[in-house]
Amino acid sequence: GAGVSQTPSNKVTEKGKYVELRCDPISGHTALYWYRQSLGQGPEFLIYFQGTGAADDSGLPNDRFFAVRPEGSVSTLKIQRTERGDSAVYLCASSPGGYVDTQYFGPGTRLTVL
Amino acid sequence: EDKVVQSPLSLVVHEGDTVTLNCSYEVTNFRSLLWYKQEKKAPTFLFMLTSSGIEKKSGRLSSILDKKELFSILNITATQTGDSAVYLCAVERRAGNNRKLIWGLGTSLAVNP
Numbered sequence: 001g002a003g004v005s006q007t008p009s010n011k012v013t014e015k016g017k018y019v020e021l022r023c024d025p026i027s028g029h030t031a032l033y034w035y036r037q038s039l040g041q042g043p044e045f046l047i048y049f050q051g052t053g054a055a056d057d058s059g060l061p062n063d064r065f066f067a068v069r070p071e072g073s074v075s076t077l078k079i080q081r082t083e084r085g086d087s088a089v090y091l092c093a094s095s096p097g098g099y100v101d102t103q104y105f106g107p108g109t110r111l112t113v114l
Numbered sequence: 115e116d117k118v119v120q121s122p123l124s125l126v127v128h129e130g131d132t133v134t135l136n137c138s139y140e141v142t143n144f145r146s147l148l149w150y151k152q153e154k155k156a157p158t159f160l161f162m163l164t165s166s167g168i169e170k171k172s173g174r175l176s177s178i179l180d181k182k183e184l185f186s187i188l189n190i191t192a193t194q195t196g197d198s199a200v201y202l203c204a205v206e207r208r209a210g211n212n213r214k215l216i217w218g219l220g221t222s223l224a225v226n227p
Contacts, residue, residue, distance in 0.1 A: 042148040042150075042161070042162040043148070043159070043215070044159050045157055045159075102217070103214065103215045103216075103217070104213075104214050
């Protein structure tokens with residue numbers, strides 16, 4: 001496909017469970033970003049990969065959140081021991097180069113923690 | 115081609131001054147304009163603006179959008195040294211299921227004591 005894809009589109013889980021959210025960036029894009037967006041707010045930065053490495057992970061709210069991009073393409077955002085406050089839309093974006101490049105968003109994963 | 119232009123690129127002021135940062139854009143299918151503050155690491159979300167003429171305020175910071183003239187300003191009153199940062203403007207465009215965030219290059223603000 002031509003755009004960024006994310007799976008699943010919706011995820012409902014119970015408090016305390018573990019979830020994985022997947023992002024497939026645009027082919028050839030070296031930079032990948034994870035954001036979290038709550039209703040009425042702008043995207044809140046979580047982590048930024050350049051290739052396989054996390055160039056900046058300081059937006060991750062706590063150590064329950066972790067993301068990987070082992071081959072420099074697909075990325076997985078992992079959330080352990082989910083809490084109700086984790087409920088949000090998790091957005092992935094990719095760009096050809098660095099941070100101020102145009103970022104192309106995926107459709108997001110809506111996570112609901114009951 | 116979509117673009118977001120911020121001015122000035124850098125600014126040096128003294129504590130207590132008021133500053134106005136500008137963001138102009140040419141983006142089709144505009145959805146929202148976002149302001150972020152970036153210190154050493156991740157940008158921190160400040161405001162999201164979708165409607166013209168409605169000021170958003172948070173403490174000493176305020177912002178307004180003009181969708182006719184295609185710009186936004188970010189005001190900081192009574193600046194403090196802790197306001198020193200890069201202020202980033204981004205415009206979100208949406209076309210169908212596609213969504214893009216186009217970033218400006220930022221304004222680097224230095225507030226001297």
